[in-house]
Amino acid sequence: MRAPWLLRVVERLPLDEIVDVFHAPLRGFLARHPRVRRALDGSWLGHPLHPALIPLPIGAFTTGLVLDAATLFGCPWAARGADLAFTIGLVAAVPAVLAGLTEWSYLEGTPRRVAFVHAASNVASTQMMVGSVILRAMDLRGAAMVVSTLGFVVLGVGAWLGGELAFHYGAGVGRISEDRGNTDR
Template identity: 45%
Template sequence: MLTHRLFRAVERLSRLDDPTDKAVRAIRRAVGGTAVERALRGTWLGHPVHPLLILAPIGAYTCAAVADFAFGDRETAHRFTGVGLLATPPAVVTGLVELSTLTDAPSRRVGLVHAAANAVASTCFLAAYVTGRRKWSVLGLAAVGAGGALGGHLSYALGAGVGREPVEGAPEVETSPTGNLPG
């Protein structure tokens, strides 16, 4: 399948290792080991906060496209785009903190391309907001789709964010993929 080949190609992009390592070191210097990092990672929740926060910008951008293209309501589309732009920074910050926790090279590479795709999306939606031109929204949605697909691959195929520390007071759960199988 083409998407799997594309994901695997991103995993093998070793030339991304140096920029990714630099980004991870900078993030760790800024928040590593602090209460801020634990809060941004969702330690208090028992799982990453990032997947929760991405819903707002993705939803707002999608609603903007529906308002604009399906209903021809450019003003509502403009407002939804603004909401998406306001909701993006918290998703970015939590995503960067999550990136800094990845230890294997393929996950880091996919994480960096995921971040880059979403940066392109945000830039396109900012251009759509400022100029009112529809082409930027279309390009932004395409970039959001690519970023989301990479984020899904990162989580589901590569296991990023899996095996989190337990929530205080919660029952312990077996995290081994075969630990709950009989025999």
């Protein structure tokens, strides 16, 4: 099966030098701290931890978006819920990011580059969500809603790339079962 055009574009991006700047130190840190690596890679769980953590921030951001839409249709009570949902999403994103970085440390070649773009789009989305929460605190709800909607679109691109990593490249698939016999973890 041929990869979608966007994936083919991402695969060809000349990112190896930039990726190495981040990948090598992360891999070194995790090699020096195997307990941290084990806690974040999900080997204790029996499968990668990152996919188990991402539904909470994505679900919270989705809830915030739906509640924002409800405020546009005359439900003033939904505004406070949207603010809370976006804040919960940001808090929940922290462990998902840490687990994702750990999972990324195992990747090589093209999947590593694709995962870098996946992470970069999620960082951009998270920054937009932070901006939205700040705008909400400043009582600039309309601007906050625009920024969080744009952040949600960017999050969708990152999520799609994450799906491609799992289903097109098999990132993380089988890694835990292969590692179960390894006692240095």
